Amino acid sequence: MPLLEIRGLETFYGKIKVLHGITIAVTEGQIATVLGSNGAGKTTLLRTISGIVEAEYGQIIFRGQRIERLDTDRIVQAGIAHVPQGRLIFSELTVEENLKLGAYTQRSHDGMETVFSYFPLLKDRLAQYAGTLSGGEQQMLAISRALMSKPKLILLDEPSLGLSPKLVQEIFHILKRLNEDGLTILLVEQNVNLALDICDYAYVLKNGRIFLSGNPEKVRQEELVRESYLGEGKGKYIKRAKIWGRQ
Secondary structure (H helix, E strand, O other), X not given: OOOXXXXXXXXXXXXXXXXXXXXXXEOOOOEEEEEEOOOOOHHHHHHHHOOOOOOOEEEEEEOOEEOOOOOHHHHHHXXXXXXXXXXXXXXXXXXXXXXXXXXXXOOOOOOHHHHHHHOHHHHHHOOOEHHHOOHHHHHHHHHHHHHOOOOOEEEXXXXXXXXXXXXXXXXXXXXXXXXXXXXXXXXXXXXXXXXXXXOOEEEEEEOOEEEEEEOHHHHHHOHHHHHHHOOOOOOHHHHHHHHOOOO
């Protein structure tokens, strides 16, 4: 049984349907990635899983239990943590206060030392206001805050956004370590090569539907993916516009 299974998921913003019958599965211990152009529905998918956006139709099954009608705090308690796009840390609170807020469902702060084993820099920043951290440090804090809830599954939305190549490599190295230590990851990422380098399985969204899925090498070799994301192939600009509706 998959750790996370989504069946026929449909999500709306008002009267506009964003997700059209999404069906995916994430196995325990896996890194799964979701790729797609801007507006394809990637962020909406993660927001629906975590209960920020309500699912109109379909099922979200986590550890054998349906969660699509649960409140967000209940979903966190069930074992899912969400690191949103743009980090969304509490900039006027200290690093320590942000971390403690991440542990509110645990009623304990004993996860801090574990967090520091992955992000030792934060231990020296505990009293610092989060808004004064660099972009990379803020991303480390956002991930660490999510880890404080001791999740079984972490949802990561564009963790490389706005970071230098060096910091991106560091963040992805830590994500790989977290996965090797047992954390299951569902990743939305703009850096297609990096995402495919670390994932076990990939889904490609197009206009709110699953366009392609498979192991990373299969996805990497798909002609339309190579042309649209990896800058390969003849006539890529014309085909890219047709593929992603930018005509």
